[in-house]
Amino acid sequence: MINRVLLLVKVKMLRTILLVTAVSLSAGPALAQSGDPIRQILADFDRIDTNGDSVISIAEYRDLQIARWPRIDRNGDGFLTLDDFPRFAAARARRLLAEIADLDVNGDGRISRDEFIHGPAPLFHRADQNTDGVLTRTELEAAAA
Numbered sequence: 074m075i076n077r078v079l080l081l082v083k084v085k086m087l088r089t090i091l092l093v094t095a096v097s098l099s100a101g102p103a104l105a106q107s108g109d110p111i112r113q114i115l116a117d118f119d120r121i122d123t124n125g126d127s128v129i130s131i132a133e134y135r136d137l138q139i140a141r142w143p144r145i146d147r148n149g150d151g152f153l154t155l156d157d158f159p160r161f162a163a164a165r166a167r168r169l170l171a172e173i174a175d176l177d178v179n180g181d182g183r184i185s186r187d188e189f190i191h192g193p194a195p196l197f198h199r200a201d202q203n204t205d206g207v208l209t210r211t212e213l214e215a216a217a218a
């Protein structure tokens with residue numbers, strides 16, 4: 074499954090999104106069950122929609138990132154770096170990190186918890202078709218199709 078994700082990474086538009094998925098896949102079996110983060114959000118919609126208003130706000134999405142972080146930062150040092158890819162060859166891990174370098178807002182070569190949670194959210198904005206700042210089930214279903 075990881076190899077498939079790496080192949081798809083060549084599709085430019087989806088690059089960052091899929092690489093974040095690849096990071097998730099390397100980070101734990103729980104997230105490896107589905108290769109598509111949009112489908113994961115759909116499957117968990119009611120749990121992610123904590124205020125029950127039937128849409129997922131950016132705040133609710135950030136809460137999801139907070140929940141995911143411990144599986145991303147595998148060695149628990151507060152940063153996503155090469156050390157968090159124990160199952161990847163160094164060259165591949167370096168390439169993955171380079172592809173999500175957008176998240177490294179302060180450019181120190183590593184992605185902090187804060188940058189991961191509060192940084193650009195390409196997946197969210199891609200799915201938010203009417204740009205009203207919230208995701209409906211319909212928007213997520215369209216994005217997953």
Ligand SMILES: [Ca+2]
Binds near residue numbers: 122127128129
């Ligand atoms: Ca909500």
Ligand SMILES: [Ca+2]
Binds near residue numbers: 149153
């Ligand atoms: Ca780490």
Ligand SMILES: [Ca+2]
Binds near residue numbers: 202203205207208212
């Ligand atoms: Ca929307």
